[in-house]
Amino acid sequence: MxxxxxxxxxxxxxxxxxxxxxxxxxxxxxxxxxxxxxxxxxxxxxxxxxxxxxxxxxxxxxxxxxxxxxxxxxxxxxxxxxxxxxxxxxxxxxxxxxxxxxxxxxxxxxxxxxxxxxxxxxxxxxxxxxxxxxxxxxxxxxxxxxxxxxxxxxxxxxxxxxxxxxxxxxxxxxxxxxxxxLGLRDLLFEGDNLYAISVGEKGVLWLRMTAEGQPGHGSTPRPDEAPERLLKALEALRARETELSWHPAMLELFDAVGQRRSGMERFVLTHPWWTRRLLKGTLTDNPLTHAVLIDTVHITGLEGANKPNVVPSQASALLDCRLLPGTDPQDLLDELIALVDDPQVHFEVLQAVPAQVSTxxxxxxxxxxxxxxxxxxxTAAVGPxxxxxxxxxxxxxxxxxxxxxxxxxxxxxxxxxxxxxxxxxxxxxxxxxxxxxxxxxxxxxxxxxxxxxxx
Ligand SMILES: [Zn+2]
CATH class of the missing domain: 3.40.630.10 (Zn peptidases)
Known part of the structure; x- marks a missing residue:
């Protein structure tokens, strides 16, 4: 007082x-x-x-x-x-x-x-x-x-x-x-404090993917219906293979964490070649760290007619894609179109902003x-x-x-x-x-x- x-x-x-x-x-x-x-x-x-x-x-x-x-x-x-x-x-x-x-x-x-x-x-x-x-x-x-x-x-x-x-x-x-x-306790190691200063943010590509097909009665399944086409397109997106991309900011952050460790942990975290090889599994298992190492294509919503006995002429999915620095929104869109490979599936761009990084x-x-x-x-590690x-x-x-x-x-x-x-x-x-x-x-x-x- x-x-x-x-x-x-x-x-x-x-x-x-x-x-x-x-x-x-x-x-x-x-x-x-x-x-x-x-x-x-x-x-x-x-x-x-x-x-x-x-x-x-x-x-x-x-x-x-x-x-x-x-x-x-x-x-x-x-x-x-x-x-x-x-x-x-x-x-x-x-x-x-x-x-x-x-x-x-x-x-x-x-x-x-x-x-x-x-x-x-x-x-x-x-x-x-x-x-x-x-x-x-x-x-x-x-x-x-x-x-x-x-x-x-x-x-x-x-x-x-x-x-x-x-x-x-x-x-x-x-x-x-x-x-x-933010400053986070225990993020990578128990007892360690880590302040991660955001120097850049992933870009955004928000999409509505719409499949079109013959409408009809629910009693009789037919080929080429919109919901079936949409499911096939979504399967193609889910099977998309992604390569990890290690931004210099993230490697510097791991290095800052490593500087506070000792022995093998310190060696791996302070040598990018070893970080990439030995930490890959740990970092991809954690959804938060995985998301900053890849361009994410995330299925976040589904839209369409919702009567069990009516086949709609259109069915849509909403996709939240987040782009690493260096990925152009148009390039990712082209990749998705090629992956889906169906002329009756269309993409509508809801928002597109490329990633931005400050030096x-x-x-x-x-x-x-x-x-x-x-x-x-x-005692904390601080990095970009x-x-x-x-x-x-x-x-x-x-x-x-x-x-x-x-x-x-x-x-x-x-x-x-x-x-x-x-x-x-x-x-x-x-x-x-x-x-x-x-x-x-x-x-x-x-x-x-x-x-x-x-x-
Ligand atoms: Zn806020």
């Missing part, structure tokens, strides 16, 4: 008090809702705007659609291209009856802040804002502006980031910190993030990774922005599963660590006298 009453002297922040303040801001932010659909992000942003106002940090609300605002706050620094601390204001819905607490109650109990968005990603938004507040309070000199950008509609259509991109010239940020990676070697923001994570957790899913960063990277994804908290796989699931929560201790990592990272990257940009 005393710690809360102590005023920290400038330059030596009281991190525990700042962590507690972050938890209280997050609690209010969770209570402000923002469930998408419908979104209602302007209401969700209210506690953030109140805090910015109280701290005297300038902000604007860009609201191209009423009620669905994007929040832009700016801490003035120097003339170098600004750093953008990105987050999203919306959250996915919660099935309240499956939760042990009110998902929108913002309860702080047992050392945790509970509620939808605690990890994805109101917790990060609150940490980013409190980092900005701490920098303002400490009066540290910055040689570039630091922007807080909290956008609408990440969880459904990514409309918010696309609205912000239309006005990117006004922001002009060269670097973005966003969600995408991380020699980047001062990436280096600052690694150094600060390492300082906060000296390609994410199997995508975030708003995939759009910003297409503008040439260097984007890195990491929510700087260390959690268990069980806690990670609460994102988009039940009983989502984040510990106050991890919020405290996260703010500290963010403040250190920003000071190293944007503080006056920070190392220059690589051309």
């Amino acid at each position: 005393l710690a809360l009453l102590t005023t920290a002297t400038a330059g030596t922040p009281d991190w525990d008090a700042l962590g507690q303040e972050t938890a209280e801001l997050l609690s209010a932010y969770i209570r402000a809702g923002g469930q998408n659909p419908p979104g209602d992000e302007t209401a969700s942003a209210a506690p953030l705007m109140a805090k910015l106002e109280a701290e005297g940090i300038a902000f604007e609300l860009w609201e191209p659609v009423p009620g669905r605002g994007n929040l832009i706050a700016r801490l003035e620094g120097g003339d170098r291209p600004p750093l953008c601390l990105l987050s999203h204001l919306d959250v996915v819905p919660a099935e309240a009856d499956r939760w042990s607490v009110d998902p929108f109650g913002g309860l702080i109990e047992g050392g945790y802040v509970w509620g939808r968005g605690a990890l994805d990603m109101k917790g990060m938004g609150a940490m980013e804002l409190m980092a900005l507040v701490q920098l303002k309070r400490s009066g540290v000199r910055l040689d570039r502006d630091v922007l807080l950008v909290a956008v609408a509609d990440e969880e459904v259509d990514n409309a918010g980031v696309q609205q912000v991109m239309e006005r990117w010239d006004e922001l002009g940020c060269s670097h973005v910190l966003n969600e995408g990676g 991380w070697q020699d980047d001062p923001l990436y280096a600052a993030l690694v150094a600060n994570l390492q300082e906060a957790d000296p 990774a390609i994410s199997p899913g995508f975030t708003d960063s995939i759009y910003l990277r297409s503008l040439g922005v260097q984007a890195y994804g990491l929510v700087p908290v260390l959690i268990t796989s069980e806690e990670a599963a609460t994102m988009h699931g039940d009983d989502e929560r984040v510990s106050v201790a991890e919020l405290t660590r996260g703010v500290r990592v963010l403040v250190g990272t920003i000071e190293d990257f944007a503080g006056a006298g920070a190392p220059g940009e690589t051309p």
Whole structure:
């Protein structure tokens, strides 16, 4: 209790008090809702705007659609291209009856802040804002502006980031910190902490595959019916053979893990030739690591007439394909068409975005993030990774922005599963660590006298 009453002297922040303040801001932010659909992000942003106002940090609300605002706050620094601390204001819905607490109650109990968005990603938004507040309070000199950008509609259509991109010239940020990676306990080895910084995200090819055939009566099976054709096409896709592809980021991540091991484990993980041969089985058995080593073709839905006695003229499947860096969406589509090899099966492209990767070697923001994570957790492995899913960063990277994804908290796989699931929560201790990592990272990257940009 005393710690809360102590005023920290400038330059030596009281991190525990700042962590507690972050938890209280997050609690209010969770209570402000923002469930998408419908979104209602302007209401969700209210506690953030109140805090910015109280701290005297300038902000604007860009609201191209009423009620669905994007929040832009700016801490003035120097003339170098600004750093953008990105987050999203919306959250996915919660099935309240499956939760042990009110998902929108913002309860702080047992050392945790509970509620939808605690990890994805109101917790990060609150940490980013409190980092900005701490920098303002400490009066540290910055040689570039630091922007807080909290956008609408990440969880459904990514409309918010696309609205912000239309006005990117006004922001002009060269670097973005966003969600995408996390610190995970026990991921590859029991007792090991691993921070995987997302430097790239797999691309997307969402398809509807439709088979056509003669309609008819359910009493008499005939050749060439649409459901039969669809099944044959799906069988062909399921039998598709995939070769593993080892992105340099993943090999560097395994190397970082290996550096913390000893003996044979260390040898295998720090030598890519051996990693590829000896870890293949382990990594393909784990769905998460398997997904970042191949282009995935995932059958996620089926559509068609649904009467038992009617043969429909059309039956469709939905495919969620995720592409590794270097795979062109059109090339994968051509491969699937050839594999199915049936002129009465058509593909409709619902969405196609190629993978995007930011270079991380020699980047001062990436280096600052690694150094600060390492300082906060000296025994942990820290390295770059390609994410199997995508975030708003995939759009910003297409503008040439260097984007890195990491929510700087260390959690268990069980806690990670609460994102988009039940009983989502984040510990106050991890919020405290996260703010500290963010403040250190920003000071190293944007503080006056920070190392220059690589051309
Ligand atoms: Zn998210």
